[in-house]
C-alpha cells in the first residue's frame with residue numbers, strides 16, 4: 001500500500017456572517033488566546049461552521065473529489081489544506097511538496113511576467129533556480145502560452161492564467177496536488193490535456209479535486225466527500241453513490257411550458273407499472289417504461305398530432321428520445337380528450353433520476369403545438385452504481 005500523504009483529523013473552520021462582529025470576535029480571541037481560555041469548538045452568535053469535523057486520509061496514487069452545493073465549504077477546506085487559512089479546530093498533516101491551483105490568478109504576482117512568476121512559484125515550492133531552468137520550457141509548452149510568456153500576468157485572459165497555474169502546479173512533480181473549480185475556465189482542449197496530465201502524475205501523487213462537473217469527478221476520483229453546510233454528508237470510495245446523492249438535492253419536479261399555441265394542453269401524465277397499470281415513480285432496470293398521457297384538445301384536429309418524448313438525466317443531458325408512433329400506439333380520439341399509452345420495453349438506462357419532456361407537433365412534425373419540460377420524473381433502480389447513461393445487458397460467448 002502506498003504511503004499516506006495527507007491526514008486530516010476533525011478539521012473545523014467557522015466564519016462570522018457579519019464583518020463588525022467578526023472583527024470584535026477577532027479582538028476577543030486575541031485576548032482569550034493569550035490567556036488560554038479560547039473555546040474553538042463553540043459557535044457564538046452570528047457564527048457558522050464553513051467546515052465541520054472533516055477527517056480523511058489520502059495516499060499517493062489516490063484522488064479525492066470534493067463535491068457539494070455552492071457555499072458547502074469545499075474551497076475553505078482546500079485553503080486550509082494549502083495553508084492559506086488556519087483551522088479553528090482539528091489537524092492537517094501533509095507530507096511532501098504541494099502544488100495548488102486554487103483561485104484564478106492566486107499565487108501569481110500580477111505585475112510580473114508569466115516567466116518571472118514561474119520562477120517565483122518554483123522557488124516557493126522549494127526548487128532551485130537550476131531545477132526551474134530545466135523545467136521551464138516544459139511548463140511553457142504545456143501551458144501553450146509561449147507568445148505571451150513575457151507579458152505581465154495581469155493582462156492574461158482567465159484561460160491563460162489557468163493554463164499557467166496548472167502547468168506550474170502539475171509540471172513541478174508535486175507529491176500533493178490541490179485543484180479547485182478553476183480548471184473549468186480552460187477551453188475543452190486544455191481541460192482534456194489536464195486530465196491526461198493528471199492520469200500521468202496520479203500514480204506518484206495524492207490529488208484533492210473540487211468540482212461541480214460530475215463527469216470529471218467520476219472520471220478521475222478514487223474517493224469522494226459530499227459536503228453539505230460544512231459537514232461530510234457522504235464519504236467513501238463509492239464515487240457513483242456520492243454523485244447520485246449530490247444529484248438528489250437538485251431534483252426538479254416542477255413542469256414548465258416552453259411553448260403553447262393554445263390548441264392542446266396536457267392534463268395528466270403518469271408512469272405506470274406495465275403489468276398492473278398502477279401509478280409508480282420508481283422503475284426497476286429491465287422493466288417496461290409505460291407512460292400514460294391525457295391531453296385536452298382545444299380545437300378540432302383532423303388527425304392525431306405527433307408526440308416526441310425525451311428523457312433527460314440528472315445532468316440535464318438528453319439520453320433518449322421516444323418517438324411515439326401514433327399509427328401504432330393505443331390512441332383513443334374521444335371528443336375533447338386524447339388518451340394514450342407509450343411503452344418502451346426493457347429499459348436499460350442506468351440507475352438514477354430521470355426527467356421527461358414532451359413536444360407535440362402537427363402530424364407532419366413541422367409546426368410546434370406544445371412543448372413542456374419536466375412533466376414527470378422517475379427513479380430507475382438497479383443495485384449497480386454506474387456512471388455511464390446505459391447499463392446494457394450483453395451476452396458472453398466463450399470462444400475457447
Ligand SMILES: Nc1ncnc2c1ncn2[C@@H]1O[C@H](COP(=O)(O)OP(=O)(O)OP(=O)(O)O)[C@@H](O)[C@H]1O
Nearest residue numbers: 015016050068069070071072073074075076077181
Ligand atoms: N473569509 C470568509 N469570511 C466569512 N465567510 C466566508 C469566508 N470565506 C468563505 N466564507 C463562507 O464560508 C462558506 C463556505 O464557502 P466556500 O467558498 O468554502 O464554499 P464552496 O463549497 O467552495 O462553494 P462554491 O461551490 O460556490 O465554490 C460560505 O458560506 C462562504 O460565504
